[in-house]
Structure formats: C-alpha cells, structure tokens
Amino acid sequence: MILKTKGIPQFVNTFIVGIISINVPNKNCILIVTDLDYLPSIDLSDVKAIITPDAIDKISIDSTPIIYSVKEINHLNNNDIVVINTNGVINTLYREHSNHNFLFLTERCNSNCLMCSQPPKDKDDTEYFYNINSELISLISADKCDSLGITGGEPTLLGNFFFSLIEQLKKNLPNTFVQCLTNGRTFAWSNTAEKLNEINHEGLLLAIPLYADVAEIHDYVVQAKEAFNQTVNGIYNLARYNQRIEIRVVLHKITIPRLQKLAQFIYKNMPFVEHIALMGLEMEGYTPFNLDKLWIDPYDYQEELKETVLFLNDFGMNVSIYNIPLCLLPKELWDFSRKSISDWKNIYFNECTKCSKLTECGGMFKSSFKKHSNYIKAFIN
Numbered sequence: 001m002i003l004k005t006k007g008i009p010q011f012v013n014t015f016i017v018g019i020i021s022i023n024v025p026n027k028n029c030i031l032i033v034t035d036l037d038y039l040p041s042i043d044l045s046d047v048k049a050i051i052t053p054d055a056i057d058k059i060s061i062d063s064t065p066i067i068y069s070v071k072e073i074n075h076l077n078n079n080d081i082v083v084i085n086t087n088g089v090i091n092t093l094y095r096e097h098s099n100h101n102f103l104f105l106t107e108r109c110n111s112n113c114l115m116c117s118q119p120p121k122d123k124d125d126t127e128y129f130y131n132i133n134s135e136l137i138s139l140i141s142a143d144k145c146d147s148l149g150i151t152g153g154e155p156t157l158l159g160n161f162f163f164s165l166i167e168q169l170k171k172n173l174p175n176t177f178v179q180c181l182t183n184g185r186t187f188a189w190s191n192t193a194e195k196l197n198e199i200n201h202e203g204l205l206l207a208i209p210l211y212a213d214v215a216e217i218h219d220y221v222v223q224a225k226e227a228f229n230q231t232v233n234g235i236y237n238l239a240r241y242n243q244r245i246e247i248r249v250v251l252h253k254i255t256i257p258r259l260q261k262l263a264q265f266i267y268k269n270m271p272f273v274e275h276i277a278l279m280g281l282e283m284e285g286y287t288p289f290n291l292d293k294l295w296i297d298p299y300d301y302q303e304e305l306k307e308t309v310l311f312l313n314d315f316g317m318n319v320s321i322y323n324i325p326l327c328l329l330p331k332e333l334w335d336f337s338r339k340s341i342s343d344w345k346n347i348y349f350n351e352c353t354k355c356s357k358l359t360e361c362g363g364m365f366k367s368s369f370k371k372h373s374n375y376i377k378a379f380i381n
C-alpha cells in the first residue's frame, strides 16, 4: 500500500494539510484534478492546493499551490487527509476507511532499541510535526474515527507540544480511542504524569514496552542506561493518576529466556495494567542488522510463550499475542492472537492461499520476506 507520492511543486511555499477531493472543489480541500483540461471550468477560490498527474505546461495556473506530474495518485481517495510539502512529496496522513491511522510526532527518541523499526534521527522536527498534527486533528471527522495511534520516535519528547496535542484530541475527537506508543521514561518525572492527569483524556492509553524484569537486560535491549528504572517509575507515576496503561514485550532471543519471570514481575508489581501485548519481531529498521542477537524462530519459543500467556490469563490479566501467525502458535494460544499488523504492511505468503485458517490469521509483516520462520505451513482443514 502506498502512503507517499511525489510530483513537481509550484507556489508551495510551506507545507499544506488538507482533505482530498477528486475533481470536485470543496472548501479548504486539496483538489485532485485528473485532467488539467477541465481546470478553467473549476472554481478554485476555496481550494488549498491542487494535485495532478498532468504536466503543468498543458495549462497556465495562477498562484494556487500545485503539485503536478505526480506519478502515482490512485491510492488517494476522497476524504483522505494529506500533507503536501515544499519538495513535492505528498504524504497520506489519514485514511477515512482504515482502522490503522496514527499521528507521527517525531523521529527523535531517547532510546535506541536493538530492534527499532523506525531508527531515530537526531534533528529537531518538533515544531514541524506539531503543526502538521495540529491541523490534521482539526480536519478529522469526529464521528468517523473510532481509534487513532500516536507514534514516533518518542512522542513525549515534544514536551508541551505533546500535551497540547493530547488536549486537542480530547477536544476535537472526544470519542476516539487513542493509543500512544511511548517508552514511558518521561513519566519518571512526576510532573509529566501530573500534567497528563490534568488533561484527563479518558480515551487515552499509554502503550509502554518492558523487556525484562531486570534492569541490565531491559537497558541493553533499549541501549540506554537507567531506562528500566525510568520506565518502571514512569509506569508507577501514571498508575498513581489512574492513567490507562498497556505493557508491550517484543519477543526475541534476548527477551524470551526471562519471559516467564517478566510475566510474574508484571503480575506482582503492575496488576493495574489494562493489557499486556506480547509481540513478534518486525524485520524493519535495525532488526535485520541485529539478527544474530535477536532472531529466534517463533516456532522454537512456543513453550515459553504458552506458559507465559496462560499464567497471565489464569491470574486475570488481559493478555494478547500480536504479529505471530496461527501456524506458529500452539492451538491453546489461538484465542489470544489478534490481527495486529497495520493494513499497509500486512501480507500473506503464497502458502496462505491454500490455508483453511486464512480469514482468522493475522498474517505477517511485509518485511517478513527478509527473514521469516521455517514453519509457515497451511492448515488443510
């Protein structure tokens, strides 16, 4: 699935966020004109910008910002929200008919996880992403958006901008469930948890990774000293204010050996968490470069996963398995498996076409072509 395309910009002096409308001008829309021959008959007075696959020399344009000669536009639909940039790049920010929309807040991060799928970049993009997301939130239709993610980088590094966006989400999309991926370290400082509490967004859930019950292993996985203590303190500070919390554990060669101990740690010390997600590895970002440290075939950790999931479930914790196809799970765990992979990076192999569990199975990441289990095998009945 395509979420980015590019053309040649003219009169685009700053980024422009707008709602796509195809061939019909609406107030404040970004108008896709599939054939510039029709442009003279279109009233452009309320149009923010134009996107067209045509070459501009076909017709003269006044001062309306335009991206022309755009190679690919078929992925853009009415009511999608996009940002067009001064370099001609058009990024899709929101798709009305998808359940996998997210706000991307920053490329910066204070951790540097061995399996990070979006390796951090140390540049100050704070204001740029704040402004884009602020406009995006104002354009999303509240009655059509059940859920929204927040991701990065580490979103809380936006500081006050982060809290401002949470406030805007509460105000503009009060019934939308918001899941924020954060390493939780910022909340080790109790004033940040307090600030979140003041906003009091009941639809917000903080999804926080914890990779071991001991600091050395967690800190090694996230490549940051003191991260374990900060994350645990952050979780406690958030819990003090009754914030909704999910714990996330990525399953790989470093986390598997203490997985059961970690489950016991969470049960004993964090019984207040709303959900625990145990997640298969994505072959993106740093992961392919750290395969020797990380790779273990999910088929080979079935026993550890089973004991962990059943332990948490037996003790009343809400636990799910993400990103692992059914053929790699023991049958006792199928009820815990969720279709968790975002639609734009979710695939099935040829083998899956003959599988009787295809409609129930969550499949694989697109990146699984780089490395995947040797045990992907169709169920025949």
Ligand code: SF4
Residues within 6 Å of the ligand: 325, 326, 327, 328, 348, 349, 351, 352, 355, 356, 357, 358, 361, 362, 363, 364, 376, 377, 378, 379
């Ligand atoms: S063969 Fe494919 S569809 Fe069937 S369980 Fe495995 S991954 Fe899922």
